Amino acid sequence: MKLNKRYARSVRANLSFYVAASIMTMTALLAFYLFYIAGIGINSYADEFFSRNKLEDAQFTVYTPLTDEDITSLESKYDVTLEAEQSFDSENDGVTARIFKANQKIDLYEIIEGNDIKEDSDIVISAGYAKANDVSVGDKLTVSGRKFTVTGLFLRPDYLYMLKDLSDSYKNVSTFYLGAVTDSMFSSLNSGPSVTYKVIFGEDSSDTEFRRQLNEDFYLMSYVPAESNARIKMVHDQADTYISWAWMMLILLPLITVILISIVIGRKIRSEQRIIGTLSAFGYKKSALMRHYSLLAMLPGIMGGILISVLCLLIAQPYGELTLIDYEPLQAEFRLPVSAMITGMIVPTVIYMLAAMLKIRKLLKHDTVELLNNSVGKDVKTHKILTNSDKKVRFKFAVRSLIGSKGRTFVVFLGIFLGAMIVSLGLMFSDSVKGIGDAVKSSYGDLEYEYILNTIKTEAPSEGEAVVAAKFENEDSTEFTLMGIGADTQLWELGLTDGGSADLEKGWYASSLCSVVLGIEAGDEITVRSVTTLEEHSIKIEGIIDNGYNSFIVSTRERAEELTGLEHGSYTAIISDKELDIPASEVSSVLTKDTLKEQMDAMLGENNSLIYAILIIAAIICISSLFIAIGLLISENSTNISMLKILGYDNKRISRMLLDMNQVLLIPGIGLGIAAAYAALSAYKDHYAALVNAMLPVELTASQVIITTVFVCICYYGSLYFLKRKVGKVNMAESLMDNRE
Amino acid sequence: MFIEIRNAKKQYGKDEAVVNALDGVDLSIEKGGISVILGPSGSGKSTLMNMLGGIDSLTSGEITVDGKNISKANARELTEYRRDDIGFVFQFYNLIADLTVQENIEVVAEISDSPLNINEVMEALDIEKYKKRFPRELSGGQQQRVAIARAMIKNPKLLLCDELTGALDTKTSRSVLEFVQKVNSQFGTTTVIITHNNAIADMADQVIVIRDGKIVENRKNKNKLPASGLVL
Known part of the structure; x- marks a missing residue:
């Protein structure tokens, strides 16, 4: 068709439009792709890595240790894989090494550089610490007063986000690392390691039945499902954040951009109505004109698609790696999936072509004379x-x-x-x-320190306020902290989101973060259960406390004691506006307002x-x-x-x-x-x-x-x-x- | 002389495809009269008008209008020249569609140093009753009168009319030409009419014939007729 000779001329005449529209299409898609590449890159790597190295489904500690026979019996009865993980912490020059006896069934470590341990003098350590502190394979490290040679660096599926304590908010790769030594060396280094049990559920397993049995027979001290374990869930959570951003970007940018360019294409075609009228008068069919103009309209879509594909090939990996800085050095590969690449090219192109076709169709509904007079689309009113x-x-x-x-x-x-x-x-x-x-800092008010005790106390503390804190979950197994606080507390902020202050004597109050996470509102009656005893209770939420940084439901200590099954006057934590002199052996962890702020800022x-x-x-x-x-x-x-x-x-x-x-x-x-x-x-x-x-x-x-x-x-x-x-x-x-x- | 054109040449295209739209034109036009430039399509008459109006530039040669050498003027000087000295009337009127009759005239008056009274001009051209209408609501002849009014509002030294009756029927053409003649006598504006219609030459003081970019005839018309007497 001779008409096709217009393509090059038309593009040349409207070059600035085609260039700007192509760049705009590319950039709009880039906003989506950048987040999408990061999200799916992390997720697909994590899924493979977790599966390859037998990631736990949950971990727990008990008051009565499980014997090998108990483990075998539980495995067969509940269709689970169970393993007792032994570890101890060793301090050296302000650096804590958590030394493990290598697991055989669950949470296996994977060497990413160097070799595994063979001799008693060998040690393999977590790669994040090694990278952050320039420790290389072949270097010497001191653990519990003995020198070891680093033979390899590893990643562990349950420590991809390196939190020293589960209650920490931010990774620590500067003064904390994991290490594994031979079994014989492990035994000689520490005679009383702490034991955490790891479990993987089979297809027919029942988490709640298993947990209930554990609590009845061995008295659960803690139970942390993988989906509540920040060391594990952070990986998918952050990837999911990127993907959610990607979809938000997709809705906001490419959609609006494509609409904008489609409008411009429509107007550009309308400005050619005289030519269209002439060609129509000469007998050109509607389909021929539609084909001609839609081929011109597809250019920004195709060019934008090609540009974004080339750009993604160049930047996907370096950009993706930028998003990994929170984690251990994952070996993730970032690339734009071919399907996404093709979709990115096809969708805008098709929309631009459709916009052109619809415009031609609309124009050709007018009389040819109107087109020749260039009078279509003039708003006389x-x-x-x-x-x-x-x-x-x-x-x-x-x-x-x-x-x-x-x-x-x-x-x-x-x-x-x-x-x-x-x-x-x-x-x-x-x-x-x-x-x-x-905001975290101000939500804590005068509260500066929160000491989580490792035993239940009954004697009133000499300083600070005694509180009851226990892990609970709702029917969907979403965890929160159940708190019991003195009704006359001077430290815990009780301001409500709708003004006023919570009256703990009246009942239970949820923090605003908890209300979002659990999807509850003031007036709701919800069923909650202890993550260890699985005992269920029904409570009514009287109001929402304005605290977006701590997921808790709070009432008086008496009510909390009732729900947790503690004796009257018991408590599990102490809050204070100053540092307290509590023996380290009695403290499980300490949260300080400043540390929380710093961790949040850094993260x-x-x-x-x-x-x-x-x-x-x-x-x-x-x-x-x-x-x-x-x-x-x-x-x-x-x-x-x-x-x-x-x-x-x-x-x-x-x-x-x-x-x-x-x-x-x-x-x-x-x-x-x-x-x-x-x-x-x-x-x-x-x-x-x-x-x-x-x-x-x-x-x-x-x-x-x-x-x-x-x-x-x-x-x-x-x-x-x-x-x-x-x-x-x-x-x-x-x-x-x-x-x- | 009011207009002096010396060896004016205008070439379009390159190498073998070169077209000599004006090929060494020499021409003088006196002040105050009506001159008609005649010629068939492609003879170079519209090119000559573009040069006179300062909307296109010569390849070589000189054009002087009222003492100003416009062939050597820069863009700013040409803009001032068009704004202060020239009035244009085109075959297809070229009115601004989004403006009413009155506004089409005002748009020129607004930038003119000493515009004529707009009501007087509209009255002279008998368009006052259409002043709130838009161009598309007028007939061809009415639109052409508005175009003349727009050209005349700034009281230009030179009125350039390009095929001003080309799109009009005989009756309307005669009426429009009558208005041009009226404007010429009322305001004393030097008027150049470019046309391929030989009959219009009868109302001119000077008749110039152009063919293939060259002046082939240049004569005074001592027996000029009133526009009403033209046989169009």
Whole structure:
């Protein structure tokens, strides 16, 4: 078809549109792909690694140790795999080494560098510590006063996120590592190791029946399912966070971008209505015209798809590795799945083609004469605005242009809106994440120290407040801490989300994080059970305490004693506003407000690379969408520009008349963009809370508004500056000739 | 002389595809009269008008209008020249579709240093009753009168009319030409009409014939007719 010769010419004539639309398509997909690649890369690696190295389903400790016969009996009765893991901690120069006797059935370590242990003088250690402290294979380490040679570095499935204690919030690879030595060396180093039991359930296993039996026969001290074990769940949780971000990005960016480009394609085709009318008059079929224009429209989709595929091939691995900094050095491979690559190429392309086809179909419903007269799509009604006004003509012209070309105005608005939304989303998320540390601190009020005791006490503490703290779960096995506190507490913050203060004498109160995680509200009656005894109780939630960083349900100590089965006057933890002198042998772990803040800051601060990526993507999308929108404005007005030039208007006056009016879209575009970002982040808050156990303190600040406004204005006026030169390039004589045709 | 054109050449294209739209044109036009440039399609008459109006540039040669050498003017000077000195009327009117009749005229008045009274101009061209209408709501002849009003509002030194009756029927054409003649006599504006219609030459003071980019005839018309007497 001779008509096909127009392809190259048409692309050349609209080169800036095709380039900007391709870049925009690419960038919008990039926002989705970056998070998606990271999420699925981590998940698929973790799944394989967990399966290969027999990740536990749960771990527990008991008051009465299990014998080998008990283990064999339980394995056959409950269709489980059970193993007693022996370990001890050894301090040396402020560094804690947790030395294990190598497991045989569950939570096996995998050597990723060097070799496994053979001699008694050999040790293999966790790779994260080795990398962070420049320990290499062949180096010497001292454990319990003996020198060992590091023969290899390993990863363990139950320690991919290296928490020293399960109650810690942030990894420690600077002063803590895991080590494994030969069995004989292990026995000679420590005569009384602590024992933690690991279990993997079979297909026919019943977790609750097994647990109940354990508690009846061996008295459970603790029971931690893998899905509540931060060392394990953090991996999938963070990957799932990336994937949830990816889907949010997919909804926000590529969708809006594709809509924007589709509108522009439609308008570009409408501007060719005279040619379409002529070809139609010459007998060209609708299908031939649809084919011709849809092939042109598919270019930005294909080009964007190719560009993003090439970019992903180049950056997937280095970018993916950036997202692994929280974990032990995982050997994950990051690549864009071919299916996602093809989908990314096909979906925008098909939408652009459909937009073109629909436009042609719509145009060809009009009379050919209308097309030849270039009169389709002219909004006569809106042009009549301000006909009786005394305002200057250039003002009236600008207003009519703005209101009369709704599609074009919408494109400019969408460009501003998109830019403002992405920038403010990045800034708000960044500020919210930074604010979590401080919010954690303020949610603890005067409470500075929380000592979790390793035995149940009954004597009143000489200092601090005694509290009951026990792990409970709901019917879905989602864990929380059940707290019993003195009703006259001076340390525990009891402010309610709806104002006022909790009256613990009245009943049970849930923290706001707990209410999100468990999906409960004030007034709900819920069933809870102890994770160790599995005894069920029904409690009514009287209100929600404003604490987004600690998942607990709290009431008086008496009520908590009743639910936990403790004797009256018993307690399991002490809270204090100062450091207490409690013997280390009585303390299981200590939480301090400052440590919690630091851990939270450190953990969340590592998301910065993602936030910067969002801001760069925002800039590219904002600039290219405005570039497309303002380019459209100029190309659609080329006849008017040329006429105004002939009439003696200089470029500055023409720009003022045609382009400057769009400034009025800046304020609503930026305002709605910021509001949309706020709404999106607020909606995402609960999901994020469930993932990282912290409620985002979503706040809109003046600095976010100012930075977003300045950023979008720079993009807007920058695009305008470059495109204003296009006004100067409109050729008067050629334009007159076009009009004559 | 009001207009002096010396050895004006304009070439389009390159190498073998080169087209000499103007091929050494020499021409002088006096102030205040009506001049008609005649020629068939592709003869170079529209190119000549574009050069006179400062919307295109010569390949070589010189054009002087009222003492200004516009062939040596830069973009800013040409803009000022078009704004202050030139009024254009085109075959297809080239009115701005989004503006009413009055606004189409005002858009020029707004940038003019000493515009004429808009109501007087509209009255002279008998378009005052359409002033709130948009171009698409007018007939061809009415639109052309608006185009003349728009050109005249700034009281230009030179009125350039390119095939101004080309899209009109005989009756309307005569009426439009009457208005041009009226404007010329009322405001004393030097008027150049470019047309392929030989009959229009009868209302001119000077008749120039152009063919293949060259002036082939340049004569004074001592027996010029009123537009109403033209046999179109």
